[in-house]
Amino acid sequence: MNDDRTPTPDTASAIKADDADSASDASSEAPPGALDDQAPQAPAEQAGATDDEAAPLHRRGIKSYVLRAGRMTQAQTRGLEEVWPRLGLTLDDGRQDPVSLFGRQAPLVVEIGFGMGGSLIEQAETHPETDFIGIEVHAPGVGKLLDEADKRGLTNLRVYREDALRVLDECLPEASLDRLQLFFPDPWPKKKHHKRRIVQPAFVELVRSCLKPGGTLHMATDWEAYAEWMAEVMTEAPGYRNTAPAESAPYVSRPDFRPLTKFEARGERLGHGVWDLIFARDA
Numbered sequence: 001m002n003d004d005r006t007p008t009p010d011t012a013s014a015i016k017a018d019d020a021d022s023a024s025d026a027s028s029e030a031p032p033g034a035l036d037d038q039a040p041q042a043p044a045e046q047a048g049a050t051d052d053e054a055a056p057l058h059r060r061g062i063k064s065y066v067l068r069a070g071r072m073t074q075a076q077t078r079g080l081e082e083v084w085p086r087l088g089l090t091l092d093d094g095r096q097d098p099v100s101l102f103g104r105q106a107p108l109v110v111e112i113g114f115g116m117g118g119s120l121i122e123q124a125e126t127h128p129e130t131d132f133i134g135i136e137v138h139a140p141g142v143g144k145l146l147d148e149a150d151k152r153g154l155t156n157l158r159v160y161r162e163d164a165l166r167v168l169d170e171c172l173p174e175a176s177l178d179r180l181q182l183f184f185p186d187p188w189p190k191k192k193h194h195k196r197r198i199v200q201p202a203f204v205e206l207v208r209s210c211l212k213p214g215g216t217l218h219m220a221t222d223w224e225a226y227a228e229w230m231a232e233v234m235t236e237a238p239g240y241r242n243t244a245p246a247e248s249a250p251y252v253s254r255p256d257f258r259p260l261t262k263f264e265a266r267g268e269r270l271g272h273g274v275w276d277l278i279f280a281r282d283a
């Protein structure tokens with residue numbers, strides 16, 4: 001493991017945030033101010049809550065995120081107020097039928113924790129033949145994504161502002177996804193916080209049940225120790241096959257469909273590493 005390299009903006013914010021028991025880099029893009037008051041329901045209060053360590057985080061009362069204060073820009077507020085009724089989805093909508101949701105049969109991609117949404121918007125715009133569902137708890141990010149989706153006239157994108165684990169569990173149909181994307185999840189670097197990492201055996205099993213046979217789980221991280229953790233969890237998870245070629249396994253090169261973020265391009269110039277993992281459901 002090598003945690004000695006200079007932290008990137010993501011990891012640096014995660015370390016700082018970790019000290020304050022928080023790790024949401026996307027939140028740092030929103031100016032501090034008004035409270036983000038629409039926290040999802042506390043998982044421990046949900047039906048099916050359990051102490052079982054093998055259960056998904058949301059059933060154990062553990063969150064992989066921290067909701068932080070963040071003032072909304074005008075555009076973000078417009079997104080949440082004016083665009084939400086058309087593109088927003090809630091847990092109360094129940095189990096989705098993607099064909100009736102989008103009005104067509106098309107490949108379906110879900111992205112968890114899209115932050116401010118830059119990469120997801122770019123993908124939805126450059127792949128009109130594919131439908132996308134974004135899931136994020138950070139209100140300014142959701143507002144920004146909605147505002148941009150509307151300005152670009154995107155019809156192939158829908159959004160949840162919820163804990164992604166609950167959306168996977170309660171709203172996505174079994175075997176419905178062609179790809180699930182998890183780009184730069186909070187690394188929760190301190191050992192005592194590792195239980196808050198979203199990538200856990202129960203999470204990848206939940207993802208597997210939502211993937212079509214042959215569908216893929218694509219993860220990327222700039223935190224080497226988390227990349228190793230992901231590789232270990234995935235290698236031990238039943239029903240997955242690593243798509244990495246032998247020469248780079250367990251990692252793959254960044255595929256063209258994953259846009260390079262500004263922060264990542266800067267990291268590359270500074271010689272920081274990024275690790276992509278793509279595993280396919282094979283059972």
Ligand SMILES: C[S@@+](CC[C@H](N)C(=O)[O-])C[C@H]1O[C@@H](n2cnc3c(N)ncnc32)[C@H](O)[C@@H]1O
Binds near residue numbers: 064112183184
């Ligand atoms: C480090 S940021 C990365 C954001 C973005 N993917 C990027 O590359 O810039 C991680 C994001 O995941 C979100 N997140 C963490 N756990 C989540 C969960 N269980 N459900 C929905 N979003 C979550 C956080 O709010 C945060 O915006």
